Amino acid sequence: MIITVTLNPAIDVTYRLPRLTVGEVHRVAEVTSRLGGKGVNVARVLHQLAEPTHAVGLADEAFAEALASELPSTFLPELEEVRRTVVVAAAESTTSLWEPGRQAAPGADLRLLDLLEDWVVDATALTVSGSLAPGVPVDLPARIARLAAAAGVPVLLDLDDAALAAAVGTGAVLTPNEDEAARLLGDAPDDPVVAVKELATRHGGPIVLTRGRLGSIACADGACWEVSPPAGIAGNPTGAGDATAAGIVRGLAHGRPWPEILRDAAALGAAAVAAPVAGEIDTETYASVLAGVRVERIDHEEP
């Protein structure tokens, strides 16, 4: 069973209306909402792939109850409330309003670690994805990673800012994008391959640098690969990173070799772009693009 951890979930609300005009009153014709957050999306994709999964995290009671009716999950009711992300989808524009995360109760981190201590025993892999609710210590993902590593469970951390910085050295798979990698390195080399190698060395573990449409560059176990995704997939890029993370963590859970993991993850990312909502993949796209993903070993000499 793969555990996905979400420390700042969200209710993703979409308002559909013909036109958004600043300064006016709009009667919204159609409201849809979906329980989300990056770790929840990872769990949804794994669930769709029939991979045994359990989503874990911090939320409020209503969210915890509602999600449990959709997906195997255990969310501790430690947040005042779960934030909403409102997307106003008009015919010719998409405008987003992201509420700030709400405060976590004191000691929420310790109660979550207690829970995970019991759960990791049965886990085949674990992810921690997304931002942290206010009040959650920035090193909680790193502590979770160490807990899992001590139990022999492979870990992927999809984090940013201070939580990502705190995770360097844990040995978990880190998946920064180019901005995050540059901030981590301070003075980033121009060549992304050199940057990824340097990060992997500092970190002492795998780095998968995610580059959106350009694919990814990964260094793990002393080797590096450049991954080129299939061209021509149009759609909704929200959630593509979570599907990619689902692909990597599934590969880790099954002990697959890195080139195979990276190919599968890139195909899942493309299949998420082709699906209308985050946390879903288009299975036909997945099947059709898998063979077309290019994964090239790059034997880059240090300059």
Added chain:
Amino acid sequence: MIITVTLNPAIDVTYRLPRLTVGEVHRVAEVTSRLGGKGVNVARVLHQLAEPTHAVGLADEAFAEALASELPSTFLPELEEVRRTVVVAAAESTTSLWEPGRQAAPGADLRLLDLLEDWVVDATALTVSGSLAPGVPVDLPARIARLAAAAGVPVLLDLDDAALAAAVGTGAVLTPNEDEAARLLGDAPDDPVVAVKELATRHGGPIVLTRGRLGSIACADGACWEVSPPAGIAGNPTGAGDATAAGIVRGLAHGRPWPEILRDAAALGAAAVAAPVAGEIDTETYASVLAGVRVERIDHEEP
């Protein structure tokens, strides 16, 4: 005790941000939310005036529980969910997004009538304010008014559209605005006094035509009055109508004469404009403007 009925409550959410730009992602710095709906606002004003009040209506469980911790209230958990009204308050614009009301459970009207049948025995007056959730029969406010009238309880109905039309003939106090009155009359006379008289005759009960900054024109018990509010009150007009309704229903509960009721209601409306949020009045403004409200008897001859 005054009962206020709300058949389509709302959670009023305010997002504060420097600027709203169509097509962009905004991280909202500040979120405030408040349990609302017109009848809830009436109850809040009465509560602030230390008038014994009980708010009743249809909602979901979370809303019912949360409101009960703020205000004496009983909301039946008959709605799928309580809608939100989102106000995006930027420095130079206010943009609103009103979610549609959610479906009421079949039979919710009958269960509410059962509840009110028990409650009206102890009531001194009753209001029904605002729109109806989908699934609520348009004549429910009229049926509530008849139930209360049968128990000798005076009623104010602040409604629009089909629910207002269905309430004509109940004898309750109706408070249409000019657009609503024109729609009711079909072919409305140019002179608003003639229109109000005609409506009062058709209805067989008091009409208070609300005209925003112009005040109101009321016909009741065979007499008519023009009410001119105090000038120079600036602020937030949202909720002013609910404070006016609170003033009228309080007067009805205490059996006060109409000129006094109308003066008090206009002062409360002005005091609501001076308060920052709907459902509150500025008590200093209320005290200072009360004597300045002009209530003139209009002995208008029929043409």
